[in-house]
Amino acid sequence: MSARIASISGAEHTAMLGLGVYRPERIVTNDEVAGPIDSSDEWIRTRSGIRTRRFASDAETIISMSAAAARDAIEAADIDPSRIDCVLVATSTWLLLTPAAAPQIATELGLNNVAAFDISAGCAGFCHAVAMGSDLVKAGTARNVLVIGVEKLTDTFNPRDRGTAFLFADGAGAVVIGPSEEAGIGPTVWGSDGTQHRAIRQDKDWMEFFREIDEKGLDAVRPYLAMEGTAVFRWAAHSLEKVCREAIDRAGLTPADLDAMVPHQANGRIIEIMARVLKLPEDCALANDIEETGNTSAASVPLAMEAMMRKGDAKPGGTALLIAFGAGLSYAAQVVHLPNWK
Incomplete structure (x- = not known):
């Protein structure tokens, strides 16, 4: 007879306890990126909704940006860092195949001997990592999980590529996920479509x-x-309504219950279409951080959350739909209560 293996269980409910972000110092205008791609400020604003974006310097690295955002998230969560057992880093721009960035970030933060690994799910990476972090806490595998979305996309795109150079930018956002007295992270709806992998x-x-x-x-x-912008636009505009509605439904809510919607900041037109087809109530805030920050891939959702709350459009504790999509093509959505932020 096989020996009986003990099992464990964790928290019944989880929430994002604290949020921190890092925005690179350098602000880059449309006029600056327009020259090499034979474009203009008007063309970029009309096509994407972007007016400015942030480009990281050589000193602003995946490690340093992540650590800065994480420190603020831990402070906002008001927990002892020693209670963090796992670090998940969602990124597509850590340029080493191995080792992952997460162990170095953990060490930079003084989180020694914790589990730490990277997640590659493109722009949907942060929402994937939120799902995993929540499940780890519920399973008892970790007491608290630090989730980071970080990108330095300026290392990866061609500044003369008309399809990408005006769109992508750099930054980092982090949340601490831990136990909660009530559900603060709803069921995740996620998936992928490998037939669109070249998009x-x-x-x-x-x-x-x-x-x-x-x-x-x-x-x-x-x-x-590289990106096939038209293919991504059509896929997102016509495929993600069902994902959003399912995430809201699985949370036991309706669109009327939402205080905010925080979509991946891929394109201003996509954001407007998603809000329109969901028929969000007039008082539901819609994140539009792309105007000042550009598309920061896995960092865009936490950056957009912070921007909404900093501007007073949403408050900690508010009910928000997160939805992200990107390379793969991959997607993930969940309803959450917005965290404290710093």
């Missing part, structure tokens, strides 16, 4: 690049982020 992608793998170096020498072109 957002790295345009060549590194072995292909090395072969080009052998053949072309200095004429070889490094891998860059």
